[in-house]
Amino acid sequence: MAHHDERTFVMAKPDAVQRGLIGEIIDRLEGRGLKLAGAKFMQIDEDLAHQHYAEHEDKPFFDELVGFITSGPVMAMVWEGADATQQVRRMMGATDPKEAQPGTIRGDLGLDLGQNVIHGSDHEDPGANEREIELFFDEDELVDWDRADEPWVYEDVSH
Template sequence: MALERTLILVKPDAVQRRLTGEILSRLERKGLKIVGAKMLRITPELSRQHYAEHVEKPFYPDLEGFITSGPVVAVCAEGPGAIAVCRTLMGATNGREAAPGTIRGDYGQSRSMNLIHGSDGPDAAARELKLYFKDEELFAFDKLIEPVLYEAAEA
């Protein structure tokens, strides 16, 4: 399994509900490495870039209104299979349908206000990370506990 990087956004509803620490803690407890993090307010322009495939859809104005409504925490998480691992931790898009034990299953009640965004594949992760982070804002460092998390061949 390849070492991957993925974008995670702790969305405005999660920030308002003070779930940022809980969400980041779940990523770290799973063994993912946080190699970049920042708090920001997504502008309408950044929203249109991020959600380019949805801009012409009828639901987009509500999506933009929500994602620009308050601060988000953007995170670059790294680890073997990080994209799939994060998607599993997030749970189904609709919090009412998400499995217990997932972030959305434990804290979500909405399809729209669903606490967290995670890249859905390697191409999306590469594109999204460039929207939110400059190269110098992402860090490479040894994590001393990696040898007890997974074998070197898995990275």
């Protein structure tokens, strides 16, 4: 991983998969200059869902979260880039798509809080990235590589 890169976990949720939005989500993240380090099309089981949403276990909406995330396949991904977690969060928009700004993924592609298309690691929780990446990926499933256009994305890249 280059010195300016941070890894972050992103998931196209079951509603995004069912609506054919995986490509649109990947396109937006790639277009921003972020680099895909790993991707896995998968069905989340209850055990993994419980681990993924562990911090919400005592909340009234926990069962709904688990039910939704296990309702169909997801695309789990790891993206790299400078300040990747915060960049992805800004691109995703507000959690409730009705409040998300136009131009954001949720603002353009979602209408419902329960079906908000995308999940990204929380930039305010320093351990969220590593925890979520380790839940979904083994280290050997992640690829360390250089994008050919990195000198055109970052001004401090010298090869």
